[in-house]
Amino acid sequence: xxxxxxxxxxxxxxxxxxxxxxxxxxxxxxxxxxxxxxxxxxxxxxxxxxxxxxxxxxxxxxxxxxxxxxxxxxxxxxxxxxxxxxxxxxxxxxxxxxxxxxxxxxxxxxxxxxxxxxxxxxxxxxxxxxxxxxxxxxxxxxxxxxxxxxxxxxxxxxxxxxxxxxxxxxxxxxxxxxxxxxxxxxxxxxxxxxxxxxxxxxxxxxxxxxxxxxxxxxxxxxxxxxxxxxxxxxxxxxxxxxxxxxxxxxxxxxxxxxxxxxxxxxxxxxxxxxxxxxxxxxxxxxxxxxxxxxxxxxxxxxxxxxxxxxxxxxxxxxxxxxxxxxxxxxxxxxxxxxxxxxxxxxxxxxxxxxxxxxxxxxxxxxxxxxxxxxxxxxxxxxxxxxxxxxxxxxxxxxx
Amino acid sequence: xxxxxxxxxxxxxxxxxxxxxxxxxxxxxxxxxxxxxxxxxxxxxxxxxxxxxxxxxxxxxxxxxxxxxxxxxxxxxxxxxxxxxxxxxxxxxxxxxxxxxxxxxxxxxxxxxxxxxxxxxxxxxxxxxxxxxxxxxxxxxxxxxxxxxxxxxxxxxxxxxxxxxxxxxxxxxxxxxxxxxxxxxxxxxxxxxxxxxxxxxxxxxxxxxxxxxxxxxxxxxxxxxxxxxxxxxxxxxxxxxxxxxxxxxxxxxxxxxxxxxxxxxxxxxxxxxxxxxxxxxxxxxxxxxxxxxxxxxxxxxxxxxxxxxx
Numbered sequence: 084x085x086x087x088x089x090x091x092x093x094x095x096x097x098x099x100x101x102x103x104x105x106x107x108x109x110x111x112x113x114x115x116x117x118x119x120x121x122x123x124x125x126x127x128x129x130x131x132x133x134x135x136x137x138x139x140x141x142x143x144x145x146x147x148x149x150x151x152x153x154x155x156x157x158x159x160x161x162x163x164x165x166x167x168x169x170x171x172x173x174x175x176x177x178x179x180x181x182x183x184x185x186x187x188x189x190x191x192x193x194x195x196x197x198x199x200x201x202x203x204x205x206x207x208x209x210x211x212x213x214x215x216x217x218x219x220x221x222x223x224x225x226x227x228x229x230x231x232x233x234x235x236x237x238x239x240x241x242x243x244x245x246x247x248x249x250x251x252x253x254x255x256x257x258x259x260x261x262x263x264x265x266x267x268x269x270x271x272x273x274x275x276x277x278x279x280x281x282x283x284x285x286x287x288x289x290x291x292x293x294x295x296x297x298x299x300x301x302x303x304x305x306x307x308x309x310x311x312x313x314x315x316x317x318x319x320x321x322x323x324x325x326x327x328x329x330x331x332x333x334x335x336x337x338x339x340x341x342x343x344x345x346x347x348x349x350x351x352x353x354x355x356x357x358x359x360x361x362x363x364x365x366x367x368x369x370x371x372x373x374x375x376x377x378x379x380x381x382x383x384x385x386x387x388x389x390x391x392x393x394x395x396x397x398x399x400x401x402x403x404x405x406x407x408x409x410x411x412x413x414x415x416x417x418x419x420x421x422x423x424x425x426x427x428x429x430x431x432x433x434x435x436x437x438x439x440x441x442x443x444x445x446x447x448x449x450x451x452x453x454x455x456x457x458x459x460x461x462x463x464x465x466x467x468x469x470x471x472x473x474x475x476x477x478x479x480x481x482x
Numbered sequence: 483x484x485x486x487x488x489x490x491x492x493x494x495x496x497x498x499x500x501x502x503x504x505x506x507x508x509x510x511x512x513x514x515x516x517x518x519x520x521x522x523x524x525x526x527x528x529x530x531x532x533x534x535x536x537x538x539x540x541x542x543x544x545x546x547x548x549x550x551x552x553x554x555x556x557x558x559x560x561x562x563x564x565x566x567x568x569x570x571x572x573x574x575x576x577x578x579x580x581x582x583x584x585x586x587x588x589x590x591x592x593x594x595x596x597x598x599x600x601x602x603x604x605x606x607x608x609x610x611x612x613x614x615x616x617x618x619x620x621x622x623x624x625x626x627x628x629x630x631x632x633x634x635x636x637x638x639x640x641x642x643x644x645x646x647x648x649x650x651x652x653x654x655x656x657x658x659x660x661x662x663x664x665x666x667x668x669x670x671x672x673x674x675x676x677x678x679x680x681x682x683x684x685x686x687x688x689x690x691x692x693x694x695x696x697x698x699x700x701x702x703x704x705x706x707x708x709x710x711x712x713x714x715x716x717x718x719x720x721x722x723x724x725x726x727x728x729x730x731x732x733x734x735x736x737x738x739x740x741x742x743x744x745x746x747x748x749x750x751x752x753x754x755x756x757x758x759x760x761x762x763x764x765x766x767x768x769x770x771x772x773x774x775x776x777x778x779x780x781x782x783x784x785x786x787x788x789x790x791x792x
Contacts, residue, residue, distance in 0.1 A: 170691055190694040203692035207710045216706075217696035268696065 111335075112145040113321065119182075121146040121304055122167065122272060127176035129162050129328075136162040138328035139176070144272075149298050149305045151319035153312060155351075159328035160308045164274050167306065169193045181271065191220070196270035200277040202261035204249040210236070210260050211245045217268040235263040238297070255286050262294075266301070273298075275307040279314065291317045312352050316340070324348050340401075345482045349399040354435075356405070356448050356477075358398040365389040370479065372398055377443035381418045384475040400477035402450040405470050407436055409462060412471045419471040422447060424464055436462065438470055518770075525763035526556040536759050560764035570765065573748040574772065580659065580734075580744060581727040584666040585720050588674040591667065592719065596678035597708075600685070611679070614672050626665055626736050633661050633737070657739025665733035670726065674719040681715025682708070714787050721780040725773055745769055 112118040120143035129137040137159040144150045152160035165171045167178055169190030178185045185193060196217065204213050214235050218228045236242045239259040249257055258278065265273055278294075279287045295318050298305045309315050315322045316336040323333045324347075332344045343349035346357065360372035363380060370385035383398055390396055406412065412419055425446060426437040436449045447470055462468060527536040538555030541548040564570045599610045617625060632638045633655045640652040655661050685708060693703035731746035738744065745765065752762035 168695060170694075189699070190691070191697045191699050195695075197692075197695045199688050199692055201686070201688050203686065203688040205689060205692070205707060216693070216698075220697035220702070264696070 110147070110320065112148070113143065118145060120144055121148075121181055122306070123179045124163070124167075125177050125179070127163070127166065127173045127178060129159070129166060129171060130174045135328050137166070137173075140325075140328075140330045141176075142323055142330065142333060144304065144306065146304055147298075147302055149295065149307070149318055149320045151315035151322045152306070152308045152325060153315040153322050153351075154310065154325035156310055158325040160310075160325050161276060163325075164197075164276060164306060164308045167193075167272070168195055168197045168274055194270055195272040195274055196265040196268055197274040197276060198261050198265040198278050200280060202249075202257050202281075204257060204260055204264070206249055209246050209248055210241060210252070213249070213260055214263045214267050216264065221268070231267055235267050238266070239263045254281055255290075258282060258290070266297075266303075269301075270303070272304045272306060275305060277309055278307065279309075280311075287314070288317075294318055316352075324351060326351075341478075343399065343478060343480070346397055346399070346480055349397075349478065349480060354402050354448055354450070356400045356402065358400065358445075360396055360398055362390050362392050362394045362396055364392060369474065372396065372479075374398070376445045377420070377440045379420060382474040383477065383479050385479055386481075390479070390481055394481065397480045398477050399480055400472060402435065402448040403433075403452075404476035405447065405449040405472045407438065407449045407451060407462065407468055407470050409466055409468055412469050416471045417474055419469055420447070421467065421469055424462060424466045424468055427462070427464060436468075438468060440470075521763045522767055523556070524759055525560055525761075525767050526558065527760045528555070528557075528559075529758045529760050534759070535757055560760045561768070563761060564764055564768060569743075569748065570745075573743045573745045574769075576743045577728050577730075577745040578772075580662060580666065580742075581724050581730075584663050584670070584727055585674075585724045587663065587667050588671055588723050589716065589720060592671055592674035592678055593712075593716075595671075596675050596682050596715070599675070599679050600682035607683070611676075614675050614679075617672065622669060623732060625669065626733055629661070629665055629668065629737060630656065633664070656737065657741055659738065659742050661737040662734045662742050662744070665737045666727050666730060669733060670723040673722040673726075677718035677722065678712065678715040681712045681718075685711055714783075717780065717783050721776060725776060728773060729769060 113120075122142075122144040124140055124142045127137055127140045128135065140159075140163060142150075152163060154160045162171060166173050167180075167185070169185070169188060169192075172186065180194065205216065208216065211232050215228050215232045218231055223231075232245075233242075236245055239262055241256060241259055241263065244252060244256060249260065252260065258281070262278070275294075279290055282290060291314060294305070305318075307315070307318060316339075319336060321333060321335055322339050324331045324339065326347055332339060332348045334342065334344075339348060339352055343352065349355050350357065358372075358374050358381070359376070360374045360381070363371040363373045365371070365385050366389065368385055368387065368389070370383050370389065372381050372383050374381055381398065406416075420440055422438040422440040424436055425439040428435040428437075431453070433450050433452045436451070438447045438449055439445070440447055449470055524536055527538065529535060530537050538552045540552045544551070595614075599607060599614075602610055630637070634640075635652040635654060635656065637656075639655070640649075643649045644652065655664070689707050689711075690700075690703050693707050694700065698706060729746045730744060731750055734742045734744040734747050735750070738747070749762050749765045749769070752758050752765060756762075
């Protein structure tokens with residue numbers, strides 16, 4: 084399950100990579116300034132009439148990368164992908180693939196293939212004919228087409244269904260046919276447009292892992308468009324978060340989660356507590372923040388350069404990084420707040436507590452792993468509790 | 483106890499259901515099968531100058547003897563006549579030929595029309611469909627008469643062509659087979675366009691994108707994707723225009739003159755000019771048999787399509 088090694092996997096991490104989240108340490112060509120990206124979006128703008136769907140987006144995607152475009156519907160991610168496929172032309176800016184400018188190249192001459200959200204299987208053709216369609220367009224010899232189709236059928240485990248028509252297949256099987264068809268031509272880049280949206284949760288998870296394995300096995304570059312953050316986090320090497328046609332952050336799933344660069348990303352990915360505050364003082368990588376609600380002062384790790392005194396900031400804190408107990412916290416605990424348990428959601432593997440902080444209407448979300456089967460003094464509704472967190476448990480956001 | 487109740491209910495609803503299903507059957511029996519049997523019976527009779535103009539008549543007052551006499555009076559000599567006299571089978575063949583040619587012409591004209599309609603912006607599609615249906619708001623007869631005004635030697639078309647100087651002598655289109663073809667194509671074109679439009683409009687745009695994505699240029703994708711997926715519309719359209727075109731009477735009568743033989747016209751002449759009801763009935767029965775084959779094929783194809791979709 085390891086990527087082809089570009090760097091020594093055991094070598095010390097570069098500072099930029101110092102993150103808590105999971106990263107495939109051996110694969111990070113985007114950190115190598117000498118690496119030449121496979122796909123480059125350069126200041127791409129796309130307008131439909133008055134509406135700007137994609138607003139000045141520049142992204143580099145490297146060979147063998149599994150890259151995700153993530154955002155709410157209408158954020159421009161699909162338009163960006165369709166421009167790479169050739170179904171839309173950029174209003175300005177350019178897209179290059181392996182150094183070649185793609186502007187004016189029609190979709191049928193681009194070395195990329197797409198798996199459509201609706202699968203777009205040809206209803207009048209059998210599974211075999213669907214998979215072989217692209218190869219037939221290239222006028223490959225019949226024997227080679229047959230061999231390649233067979234190989235693809237084996238890859239997606241659909242050999243017994245070769246002569247069926249799409250309407251005789253289940254949703255999951257159709258999805259596999261669509262995948263096989265888009266892979267049959269061995270494209271330089273495979274585009275996946277919300278590929279798993281129509282599958283149920285369990286099948287979706289399974290398929291996500293299969294997609295990752297397949298991508299590593301074939302050594303292809305995958306570009307996936309999705310609005311499902313969990314899906315993006317699972318499959319992708321890097322995620323580009325988009326909003327209103329603009330690129331907000333491009334980073335590894337770990338960095339997106341732990342080092343969001345703005346409120347939007349912090350809020351969009353996962354569950355989070357955002358405390359609005361003003362900087363009371365800041366020096367040497369530490370800051371004191373005057374929180375607006377409840378009116379308390381907290382200590383927070385500050386980015387470099389430090390924010391100005393009096394600046395409006397937000398402290399973004401993941402629920403799992405907040406501790407909770409009925410008993411007073413250990414004496415060395417920082418940022419101790421008090422509150423009352425407002426709601427409890429039990430998920431089996433972990434429990435989420437909504438704590439109403441004293442002296443305010445603010446709800447702090449705290450999650451705790453259920454590491455043992457029994458608990459000495461379980462926390463219940465309406466209990467008075469202490470919640471506390473380390474200064475570096477959250478991220479200080481200036482925008 | 484509850485079982486008994488539910489069984490009873492099922493029984494009564496079963497009866498209601500059967501009555502409901504029976505209604506269309508009774509309808510077909512009264513308005514389709516009974517007239518056909520009467521026509522079939524007349525086709526086996528002999529012509530006579532009387533009221534009604536055929537024998538034998540069923541005389542029930544004569545009892546069983548009357549029924550036997552009536553039965554013995556029936557024979558197939560009218561059908562024998564149809565095979566012996568050249569007029570009839572030439573009419574049949576000519577009708578089939580004109581119907582085939584006009585069907586192909588309509589397919590050639592109708593397909594691009596339907597395709598353009600299906601690809602037009604969604605907002606103007608209803609207006610385009612309306613434009614196709616609009617001619618039906620005027621009587622067929624009036625529209626065919628209008629073609630006389632266009633095609634006749636001193637008609638609009640010739641006047642225009644003479645005025646532009648393309649021709650120096652008027653074209654004689656009226657009372658030829660060309661005029662009949664123009665008339666049929668004009669009158670039946672909507673029946674070709676509408677089913678074609680219905681099947682082309684359903685076509686999922688993403689299929690064409692997928693084809694392009696896999697390396698198929700637009701003109702190739704048209705033949706590989708659009709045409710095969712519109713075959714149901716092509717079949718429906720062709721049968722919808724072919725079947726009535728074979729039996730067409732008004733158009734060949736008004737535009738075709740005496741030159742164009744079509745079975746509908748021959749039937750009319752036998753019936754109203756010759757007053758030979760038995761022979762014209764035989765013509766009608768035979769025409770029905772000729773058309774039953776394509777109708778059966780059409781029904782079969784449709785049924786299979788419905789199955790495929792289910």
